[in-house]
Amino acid sequence: QARSVILSTGARWRNVNVPGEQEYKNKGVAYCPHCDGPLFKGKRTAVIGGGNSGVEAAIDLAGIVQHVTLVEFADQLKADAVLVSKLKSLPNVSIHVNAQTTEITGADGKVNGLKYKDRATNEEHLVPLEGVFVQIGLVPNTEFLKGTVELSRFGEIVVDTKGHTNVPGVFAAGDCTTVPYKQIVIAAGEGAKAALSAFDHLIRQPVVAAASEAVAV
Template sequence: EEYRNKGVAYCPHCDGPLYKGKRTAVIGGGNSGVEAAIDLAGIVSHVTLVEFDSQLRADAVLQNKLRSLPNVDIITSALSTEVLGDGEKVEALVYTDRLTGVSHRIDLEGIFVQIGLVPNTEWLKGPLQLSPRGEIEVDAHNATNIPGVFAAGDVTTVPYKQIIVAMGEGTKAGLSAFDHIIRH
């Protein structure tokens, strides 16, 4: 929290260019984390991917691409424990090796947190059809399984969890709801 927007970021597409030529870390070894590390590797001087689990969970094709990049290190079985800085900007990430218990420091300028999100849809279980990940299932018009109910944003099955995507999806949902009302 102390270094949010001072070196801790959540969107490699939005903030990645701010770290051009710098050392960064990505926390998370699922598809989002590996994709972020691949994207960042083309911008920054070095990327260290830090994963809590003993192996990456991303699709094999993404893992293969990541491993082919010369400026990427992958650390598994790592518990990220602390972000260090000078009060104004990030200087390092500290993690504990979960197998040995030894603490390590990675000197860097940026940390991208890509550990995935859990949609806040618990209260919708039952009436709305949810994906196995808990996202509201929508069609191309943002309609749910209940006629007249529309959904938009990161809480839905729409890919690319970005603010601009959510805004566009919100517009689609509004237009679809308007169309539904005038037709019924």
């Protein structure tokens, strides 16, 4: 019914889906090292994921926490070589590749360890710690948009610098888009930009009686 639409459906963290993850979410299980990293100052943590986001998180955390254990399912880290080199240079980081996270353990309502299986030997290991950061990607909430607006290979809404999609009158902002760095302050600014673009679009259109000016989803 609207003459203009702004899509701002956000994104959700991809879960590792092991026992303990949901039980200890926000009780030691975290998803944003920038937001929650300082809460673990001087403590032992793990990062699940060896891509760029996981390795970057481990590097950041290493400057705050006592020790970081990085666990990667594949047989090698998938992050850029320069990041991997930096990570390996840090004295308080342990790296385990070919390692399948099997459980996040806890007691008294808080995380106290992470279990992983060595995929080469099937040997189980328990790492005592206080925090686990899951860094295996973000999933944009855009499944319902397939076939309507252009999406990237990651499912993000493709936008230009002004928040335009490939459909006239349809704009998008925030974590559901191709704009880099999924942070609140960036999403808020992108929302303002999309609103201004929608306004600019509307004032250039013929006046239609009883039409809604804009709808944010």
